[in-house]
Amino acid sequence: QLQLQESGPGLVKPSETLSLTCTVSGASISRGSYYWVWIRQPPGKGLEWIGSISYSGTTYYSPSLKSRVTISVDTSNKEFALKVTSVTAADTAVYFCARMRGAAVAGKLSSYMDVWGKGTTVTVSS
Amino acid sequence: QSVLTQPPSVSAAPGQKVTVSCSGSNSNIGNNYVSWYQHLPGTAPKLLIYENDKRPSGIPDRFSGSKSGTSATLGITGLQTGDEADYYCGTWDTSLSAGVFGGGTKLTVL
Numbered sequence: 089q090l091q092l093q094e095s096g097p098g099l100v101k102p103s104e105t106l107s108l109t110c111t112v113s114g115a116s117i118s119r120g121s122y123y124w125v126w127i128r129q130p131p132g133k134g135l136e137w138i139g140s141i142s143y144s145g146t147t148y149y150s151p152s153l154k155s156r157v158t159i160s161v162d163t164s165n166k167e168f169a170l171k172v173t174s175v176t177a178a179d180t181a182v183y184f185c186a187r188m189r190g191a192a193v194a195g196k197l198s199s200y201m202d203v204w205g206k207g208t209t210v211t212v213s214s
Numbered sequence: 215q216s217v218l219t220q221p222p223s224v225s226a227a228p229g230q231k232v233t234v235s236c237s238g239s240n241s242n243i244g245n246n247y248v249s250w251y252q253h254l255p256g257t258a259p260k261l262l263i264y265e266n267d268k269r270p271s272g273i274p275d276r277f278s279g280s281k282s283g284t285s286a287t288l289g290i291t292g293l294q295t296g297d298e299a300d301y302y303c304g305t306w307d308t309s310l311s312a313g314v315f316g317g318g319t320k321l322t323v324l
Binding site for chain 1: 216245246247249251253257258259260261264265270300302304305306308310311312313314315316317318
């Protein structure tokens, strides 16, 4: 059974870089039609899609975060990572990693997150 | 401001039916499939509906989804107190080349 687990510092100082890793267990990270996604939820707010990566390294980023975000994948260690540079208090959130099914179905794009990690809280504060 | 628009809250009595709407545009809902998620605070979101109206294994048929044009709807029948949660719609936005969510709808079972 596929499981995802986020890990990384729970506290990051303003202007520094937030770094998180998601470890995949129970299934291959190199399976086609799946993407590996980062999503966050700031306190009191809704879910925000950050970006995704395929096992081959194809990335997509939210336009609002694109200039500060990098997502990478390490298939040998079955993990993918998130880096957010120049963080501010607005980056304080629960960060989730997830698996996203991405495929063209009958001419339309099907994208949905079927497996999620439990989430990890990151606070940006000095 | 979310790309997809949902009502902030809905409510209904136990046993009743409720619907949650999700409005978008041609670059997202109009030309791509919609998914729905249930999120209880402190837990991982759960996939309820994918490709507009399909339920993953283990999701009861009390949950249903539909789509028309640039809007989608989640329906929940036979409401239970355990259904109290936040519900989010999601899809791909072709213009943004990114995934997008609605702002979320808080369901209260009175």
